[in-house]
Amino acid sequence: MTQRDDAGITVDDLPTVRRSLRVAVVTETYPPEVNGVAATIAPIVEGLVQRGHAVQLVRPRQHAGDRPDDDAQRLHEVLLRGLPIPRYPHLKMGLPARRALGERWSRQRPDVVHIVTEGPLGWSALQAAQRLRLPVVSDFRTNFHAYSRHYGVGWLHKPIVAYLRKFHNRTACTMVPTEALKRELEAYGFQRLAVVARGVDTRRFDPSRRSDALRRSWGCAPGDRVLLYVGRLAPEKNLELLLRCHAQMAAVDPRLRLVLVGDGPSRADLQARCPQAVFAGTQSGEALAAHYASGDLFVFPSLTETYGNVTPEALASGLAVLAFDHAAAAQLIRDGDNGLLAPAGDEVAFVQRALRLAASPALAGALARRARETMVGHGWERIVAQVESVLLAALAQHEPLPWRPVRVPVPSDV
Missing domain, CATH: 3.40.50.2000 (Glycogen Phosphorylase B;)
Structure with a gap:
């Protein structure tokens, strides 16, 4: 990988060597919830599984009858408590779960943690991962700081930016979808940003x-x-x-x-x-x-x-x-x-x-x-490969801990 300063990372410079990973993906929204974050993290999870990685999907329980949808070989869902989001009662906000995640990841240690959202669940996942010295990458998927002026709380802009900067600068890399957003966040003091665009399902949208x-x-x-x-x-x-x-x-x-x-x-x-x-x-x-x-x-x-x-x-x-x-x-x-x-x-x-x-x-x-x-040609395959490279780079740069056995399933061809 080409070394860059803390201002940014070029995805094309990231490792291309393949290995199977145990990835914990933490998100406060996921299909069938309908929003941009849910719609774009699902193809990433599916793509990582298809590429031979074992994914632990951590998300809030969406309703009383919500049950984990597990693929015993590659995908394992962990459902935690959540609360309805004000003005969007069909969506849930994850509650803090640092202790629960810490205990689970101590028993079944992932190679890398990928935090998708910066809410209470995401923050507690970051704390648990840091305590266990796990490499963490994050996504910047919602302009919460830009929304404040539209809801009459423009005075919250600076505190929101400060929180988001603190959150993301504690991770090994933050993935952003455009160069323009990367430059904007760099001006706010965000570090270690990598541009990873979004794909589109051209077979469905036709x-x-x-x-x-x-x-x-x-x-x-x-x-x-x-x-x-x-x-x-x-x-x-x-x-x-x-x-x-x-x-x-x-x-x-x-x-x-x-x-x-x-x-x-x-x-x-x-x-x-x-x-x-x-x-x-x-x-x-x-x-x-x-x-x-x-x-x-x-x-x-x-x-x-x-x-x-x-x-x-x-x-x-x-x-x-x-x-x-x-x-x-x-x-x-x-x-x-x-x-x-x-x-x-x-x-x-x-x-x-x-x-x-x-x-x-x-x-x-x-x-x-x-x-x-x-x-045509803007499908998800290329995007998933870029995310995979970011995960591999975070793991490669992380100071390793002594090996210990884990129970997370790994691909048979590793």
């Missing part, structure tokens, strides 16, 4: 899943176009700009139908302000893929994403995408070729580009075709 029946249920006649939004219905998503775009686009194309997929605290207000829109609620799996593919235009006005998984999903589904030059869109979209980009924060330019989509079906169609073409 234009072939377009459904005429679904479009009819939205009130669409042949020839009508659908302006689609997918994501949380929440203040930090900048949905005021979405409504403004729709109003001006509908003046150009009166048959344009607005469909919003998702749920959240802003739903009632949005329904009151835009009663003609279709609110499809939360969707997942094959149904979500059909909703994407059944749209035509995708407008995503958020500026608070760490990555924005909906952008590659919409591109892979063959939609004409408009977004700010930020997060995933900045990495994946070439303005005017496979989508449209507006300068970050420039809402006038954003609306102007939305009007171009409304006024030119030919342009939108060309962008949609190129969107699908450019997303």
Whole structure:
């Protein structure tokens, strides 16, 4: 591995030598919960298992009937207590479990701990791992510090940044999805950052899943176009700009139908302000893929994403995408070729580009075709390999403890 200073790590420089690992993955959310973190950590866990690693998945119990889904050879789930998150009661927040994790990892010692979320469960996992001198890597997946101003608690920005910096700087490496976010966090004093992008399931998110029946249920006649939004219905998503775009686009194309997929605290207000829109609620799996593919235009006005998984999903589904030059869109979209980009924060330019989509079906169609073409090859296999390299590097650089037997299953070919 090429040695770098504490400011950052280049994933391409990380070890490529394969060995089987015992990995403890700690996350406060996981499918079937529907959110960006759950959707992107699940392919990592599945990919690590497929690559021959033994994964212990530590997460909160999602409901009373929740039971571990174990693969005796490769995957073992550990379910701990959790509490509903305020304003998102369908999601759970993990409770501190330092003692329970410490006892478990003392008996069955993982090679490396991968902490996905920075909540109470993640913090206690970090403490337990450090006490046992286990190597730890982490993910930066949610811009909590950027959300504060949207909920009237902007004064919390500095304390949140300080907590996140303290958390992540105690780990061997923090994976971030974009170079832009890496630079932002470096300016805040975060160390040992590695850029590991996100993948997209191009077999699931595919234009072939377009459904005429679904479009009819939205009130669409042949020839009508659908302006689609997918994501949380929440203040930090900048949905005021979405409504403004729709109003001006509908003046150009009166048959344009607005469909919003998702749920959240802003739903009632949005329904009151835009009663003609279709609110499809939360969707997942094959149904979500059909909703994407059944749209035509995708407008995503958020500026608070760490990555924005909906952008590659919409591109892979063959939609004409408009977004700010930020997060995933900045990495994946070439303005005017496979989508449209507006300068970050420039809402006038954003609306102007939305009007171009409304006024030119030919342009939108060309962008949609190129969107699908450019997303082929952005599957999860390459991303999982990069995560694997980060885990191997953390283990290689960690001061080893005397060997002791463990009961975590290891692959038979090791």
